[in-house]
Each structure stands twice: as C-alpha cells, then as structure tokens.
Amino acid sequence: QARLVESGGGLVQAGSSLKLSCVASGPIFTSQTMGWFRQAPGEERKVVAIISRRGTYTYYEDSVQGRFTISRDNAKNTMYLQMDELKPEDTAVYYCAARGNDAISYKPGEYQHWGQGTQVTVSS
Numbered sequence: 001q002a003r004l005v006e007s008g009g010g011l012v013q014a015g016s017s018l019k020l021s022c023v024a025s026g027p028i029f030t031s032q033t034m035g036w037f038r039q040a041p042g043e044e045r046k047v048v049a050i051i052s053r054r055g056t057y058t059y060y061e062d063s064v065q066g067r068f069t070i071s072r073d074n075a076k077n078t079m080y081l082q083m084d085e086l087k088p089e090d091t092a093v094y095y096c097a098a099r100g101n102d103a104i105s106y107k108p109g110e111y112q113h114w115g116q117g118t119q120v121t122v123s124s
Contacts, residue, residue, distance in 0.1 A: 004096050
C-alpha cells in the first residue's frame with residue numbers, strides 16, 4: 001500500500017523559514033510526478049509546487065516563486081519543500097501528493113496518493 005508522510009510544519013514568525021519533508025513508502029515515488037499543495041480554512045486545495053520524477057522540471061505557484069524550493073531525493077524516497085521568507089498568507093495545511101504516473105499536472109484531482117497534511121502557521 002502506497003503511503004506518504006509529511007513532517008516539518010510548525011508555528012513561525014513572518015520572515016522565517018521552514019523545510020517540509022515527505023517520505024514515501026510502498027510502490028510509488030521514483031517514477032512519478034509529485035507535488036506540494038496547501039489548503040487554508042474555507043478555501044480549496046491549491047497547488048504550491050510540482051516536481052517531475054527526476055527533478056528536471058519544477059513549477060511554482062506565482063505567490064511562492066522565488067521563496068519556496070521543491071526538491072526530491074529518489075534514493076531516500078523523500079521530497080522536500082524549503083520555504084523561506086514566510087508570510088502570514090502562507091498559513092495553511094500543506095499536503096504532499098504523488099501521481100500514478102510521470103505526467104505533469106497542476107490539478108489536485110489528478111493526484112492519486114496523498115499524505116495526511118502538516119500545519120504551517122505564520123504569525124505577523
């Protein structure tokens with residue numbers, strides 16, 4: 001059974017940094033597109049960043065471009081999201097997700113595997 005587990009969330013002040021990790025187990029990860037999504041209270045789940053299976057392609061949502069960095073270590077079955085210069089509007093539950101294949105997608109509904117989420121709260 002495929003499983004994704006996030007860690008690294010927390011409560012920080014604006015301008016701080018956090019690094020999220022997502023460890024994958026089961027028959028997934030190395031051959032699949034993965035991504036980070038976030039969901040704030042009362043809002044839909046939205047894409048934050050996407051990474052191709054070998055890490056050669058990355059995508060960032062406009063509001064995080066230049067502040068967040070997505071990466072993956074296939075040897076460790078782990079994906080990361082380095083978040084710098086955090087802002088209060090970054091407050092949300094952050095989820096890692098994996099597609100069932102290596103096709104690129106920015107839509108949450110096209111990701112088959114999800115972690116349980118980790119809370120990121122940024123105070124002003």
